[in-house]
Amino acid sequence: QKEVEQNSGPLSVPEGAIASLNCTYSDRGSQSFWYRQYSGKSPELIMSIYSNGDKEDGRFTAQLNKASQYVSLLIRDSQPSDSATYLCAVKDTGFQKLVFGTGTRLLVSP
Amino acid sequence: DGGITQSPKYLFRKEGQNVTLSCEQNLNHDAMYWYRQDPGQGLRLIYYSQIVNDFQKGDIAEGYSVSREKKESFPLTVTSAQKNPTAFYLCASSPRGGAGQETQYFGPGTRLLVL
Numbered sequence: 001q002k003e004v005e006q007n008s009g010p011l012s013v014p015e016g017a018i019a020s021l022n023c024t025y026s027d028r029g030s031q032s033f034w035y036r037q038y039s040g041k042s043p044e045l046i047m048s049i050y051s052n053g054d055k056e057d058g059r060f061t062a063q064l065n066k067a068s069q070y071v072s073l074l075i076r077d078s079q080p081s082d083s084a085t086y087l088c089a090v091k092d093t094g095f096q097k098l099v100f101g102t103g104t105r106l107l108v109s110p
Numbered sequence: 111d112g113g114i115t116q117s118p119k120y121l122f123r124k125e126g127q128n129v130t131l132s133c134e135q136n137l138n139h140d141a142m143y144w145y146r147q148d149p150g151q152g153l154r155l156i157y158y159s160q161i162v163n164d165f166q167k168g169d170i171a172e173g174y175s176v177s178r179e180k181k182e183s184f185p186l187t188v189t190s191a192q193k194n195p196t197a198f199y200l201c202a203s204s205p206r207g208g209a210g211q212e213t214q215y216f217g218p219g220t221r222l223l224v225l
Contacts, residue, residue: 004152033213042200042216043153087152097168098214100152 002027004090006101014109019075021104023088024068032064032071035087037103043087047073078108113137114217116201121222123188123195131186131220133201142184143202143214146170153200159184188222196224 003026013019023032031050035043049055049062049071061074071090075082085103114135123129133142141160145153155168159178173192178184188195198221202214 008150035216042219045213045215048213089153097155097158100154102150102152 002029002090002099004088004099004101006086006088006104008102009105010107011104012107012109013078015078015080017078017108019078019082019106019108021073021075021086021088021106023071023073023090023101025071025088025090025099026069029069029090030066031091032062033089033091033098034060034062034071034073035089036082037085037087039084046086075106078106080108080110082106083108114201114203114215116199116217116220118220119218121220122225123222124225126190128187128189129222131188131199131201131222133184133186133217135182135184135201135203135217137203137205137215138181139203139205139215140181141204141206141212142178143204144168144174144176144184144186145200145202147198147200147219156186195222197222 005024033048034046036046037043047062049064055062059076063072085105087103088101089098091098117132143158144156147153154170156174157176159165162181165176165178175187198219200219201217204212204214
């Protein structure tokens with residue numbers, strides 16, 4: 001049974017700073033996803049990453065290291081609107097269920 | 111407007127009552143999923159369906175049932191056998207059955223409360 005571990009936080013950063021969110025997983029995993037969830041709302045996809053290395057999309061950069069079973073999300077120029085819980089999810093190629101971490105709560109102060 | 115809809119937004123269940131949560135998608139996705147989210151916990155998979163007329167149990171299927179008679183619909187019934195049903199229920203879908211590099215997209219959720 002794959003497990004996905006995240007620090008529950010809260011991670012507090014000032015506006016304009018870089019927020020760094022981390023996730024580790026047990027067992028083999030080839031695809032990672034970061035979802036953002038505002039309080040009382042459903043998760044929305046931020047980034048997906050399938051290959052080792054970095055993937056950038058606007059202010060967001062995901063980093064995947066399959067050998068270390070580690071994936072991270074960097075948020076540059078953090079804004080108060082980024083304050084949310086960030087869920088990490090991992091799955092294998094082929095149909096395997098998506099396994100979610102418990103999420104890291106991010107607080108960006110003005 | 112394409113997307114996933116869930117209804118109702120809030121649902122109240124009495125003791126011993128079965129209730130059904132609706133999930134509809136017009137994205138033409140093959141696969142659909144039901145998750146449960148409890149405070150401080152990650153999403154846990156209840157049931158999933160990769161094609162019409164077929165579905166599989168997830169990690170916490172006891173006390174729940176589903177059907178998949180149409181591609182766009184995947185209703186979840188919370189039966190009286192589910193002793194702790196209070197949670198946030200999330201429906202998701204993905205394009206081609208869940209294999210390969212494929213993303214799941216979520217509906218807005220239904221919050222179930224026990225009276």
